[in-house]
Structure formats: C-alpha cells, structure tokens
Amino acid sequence: MKRQLILEDGSVFEGTAIGSERETSGEVVFTTGMTGYQETLSDPSYCDQIITFTYPLIGNYGINHEDFESIEPAAAGIIVSEAASEPSHWQSTSTLDELLRVKDIPGIAGIDTRALTKKIRTHGTLKGKICSLDVNVDEVIEALQFASLPKDQVQKVSTTTPYTLPGRGKRVVLVDFGAKRGILRDLIERGCDVTVVRYNVSAEEILRLQPDGVMLSNGPGNPTDVPEAIEMVKNLLGKVPVFGICLGHQLLGLACGAKTVKMKFGHRGVNHPVKDLDRDKVMITSQNHGFTVEPNGLEELGLIITHTAINDGTVEGYRHREHPAFSVQFHPEASPGPNDSNDLFEQFLTLMSTFKKAGNAVCQNV
Structure with missing residues (x-):
C-alpha cells in the first residue's frame, strides 16, 4: 500500500x-x-x-x-x-x-x-x-x-503511580519525566534502592522518602513546559545530591536560573563526541534532545561547565559550585549506544556517600 x-x-x-x-x-x-x-x-x-x-x-x-x-x-x-x-x-x-x-x-x-x-x-x-x-x-x-506542537509529552510518558525497586544500597528517588529502562538497570546493578515517582512530585514529598540522592530522568519536549518540576528542583538544591540526565539536565539549569533554547535540529544518535573538560578526554555518547542550555552566565549562577559537544560547542554537562548537584545532556546509560560515560553513575554514588559522611554539609566537588 x-x-x-x-x-x-x-x-x-x-x-x-x-x-x-x-x-x-x-x-x-x-x-x-x-x-x-x-x-x-x-x-x-x-x-x-x-x-x-x-x-x-x-x-x-x-x-x-x-x-x-x-x-x-x-x-x-x-x-x-x-x-x-x-x-x-x-x-x-x-x-x-x-x-x-x-x-x-x-x-x-x-x-x-x-x-x-x-x-x-x-x-x-x-x-x-x-x-x-x-x-x-x-x-x-x-x-x-x-498546528502547534504538544506541550504535555512529559505528562503522557511519566509513571502514573509511584513504585519501588528494592535494593540494599543507596536510596535513590528517580523522578520520571520519561525515564528509559536503562537508567533503572544501571541503578539496580549498583545495588540502589530505587523509588520511581511522577514528574509533578513536590520536593517535600521527595524529602519525606529520606533519599540518599535524587535522579532527574530524561524525557521529551520543552523543559519550560514542566514548571512544577523546575520548582521542585529549586527546593531540593543543597538538601540532597541531585544527578540530572538529558531533560533532567535542562531542568537543573532552569532551576538555577539558566535559560534553554530550541536547537535547529537537535542531537539524536549514538555517535556524538563530547569532551570531558575535567579529564581532558573525549567520549562518544548517546543523545536525544532538541533543546539546550544557554552557556552565557552559567558561572555567575554557580554552574561550572564540565562537558561540551565537539561538533557544535553546546553545553553537555555542568556541576554546581556550592550544592551537591551535577548533570549531563547525553545518556550515560546509553541504550542504545556506547558506554564511554557509564562511570557517571559511580560519580553519583560517590557524591551521595560524600554528602552523607559530611553530615549533609555543602559538597563542592562531584
């Protein structure tokens, strides 16, 4: 036909x-x-x-x-x-x-x-x-x-009911904006006790679960279409370690006062080179996003750029100077794609341990 x-x-x-x-x-x-x-x-x-x-x-x-x-x-x-x-x-x-x-x-x-x-x-x-x-x-x-593009994609793909995947390790709350199974797999493989919650959960609800850390998942659409999530991230900063991936990366930026813009055609594929500025190393990454965080003024907002895209120079990662929070625009869980950046999950576990040992004091390094 x-x-x-x-x-x-x-x-x-x-x-x-x-x-x-x-x-x-x-x-x-x-x-x-x-x-x-x-x-x-x-x-x-x-x-x-x-x-x-x-x-x-x-x-x-x-x-x-x-x-x-x-x-x-x-x-x-x-x-x-x-x-x-x-x-x-x-x-x-x-x-x-x-x-x-x-x-x-x-x-x-x-x-x-x-x-x-x-x-x-x-x-x-x-x-x-x-x-x-x-x-x-x-x-x-x-x-x-x-026609107008829809603005309710996150609402469509987020879990409707919270659920738990038990583990004996770090207690992680995963905020589901459209989380891929690969993220859950990597957390579970590291023994984490994972509670998955809906996109519009409040910071207060998350903190009542007493997590060791909070992960902000990937997801579809424009990050400014989920203002409740931006407010939630604002209220988490400094209180618990935060790790954002893809849409979660953009939401962390917006929560800190940064701006996001729509890209001409985005990054979608499994072969995008990204430079890790801290380690002076290039990784091949899996990506799927149509929006990016504006780089101008990030330092003044307390965000230190840690990763950039080789092809176009866009921001691919940053960490907060004062709060225990970091994020990346690419997918460290891959699925599909290379596992060059999979050790970011280990960095998240280390950050949670450091924060806990410090008695929930400010942790400056990821």
Missing part, C-alpha cells in the same frame, strides 16, 4: 506503508544511529515525534524481548529508507513491521531519507504528516503550518 509524508514546507515524499494503517502527525526529526532502532523507537523522549532513521536498512536483526526502553513506545511514527521484512538474529521474535502494527505506530518506507535529513539540517525540524495518497495535500500543508 502506498503512503506519503507531507511536510509543512510543502515537500511531499511518496513511499510504502509499514506498521499501523492510521494517519499520524508530529515533529519530524532524525537519528543517526546505525544500530539500536528498537531502543530508539521505545525511548519515551521521542513522544509525539516522527523518527527518521538515517541508516538505510532498519529492522535487519528483528525485534527481541530484551531491548525495549519502555513498554509502550510513544513515538508518533517512523520513516525508513528500507524496512527489512526477513530479519536474521537468534533473539528475534518478530519483525519491525509486526511490532509497529501491535503498538499502533504508523510508518513509511522507501523514501529518500538522505534528502529528508538534509532538508531538516538546512531548515530545522519540520512538522509532518504520514497519510494516504487521497488527501488534499494543500489542506494538509496549511493545517501543519498552523
């Missing part, structure tokens, strides 16, 4: 339907990962977005039971050059198309994803619609141009 992708700038790409038969709209973004399509598709940070995979063949090793980053993928749709119909891998239990049908996610294959990616890189992310060939294209373009 034929299907088309219509963009708000008037571009039309015709291809073949895969996945769900329904139509879908969303912000069209691209990811550069050569592998890890299952983890990418199930990453809650892609909520309401249509994902363009730049690697030409997607689905070649099928779908397995182990690589999901969430139970219910929140992506609006996917775009691929070629979708493998006969995957080959010993763990494979289904094809990409079968998964998309089960999860009701529409897709389109057989289009020039290279041309689409170049368009996004030139003009920035675009709103788009995957639909049948019998629609009025001009009407769709006009609707896309006047």
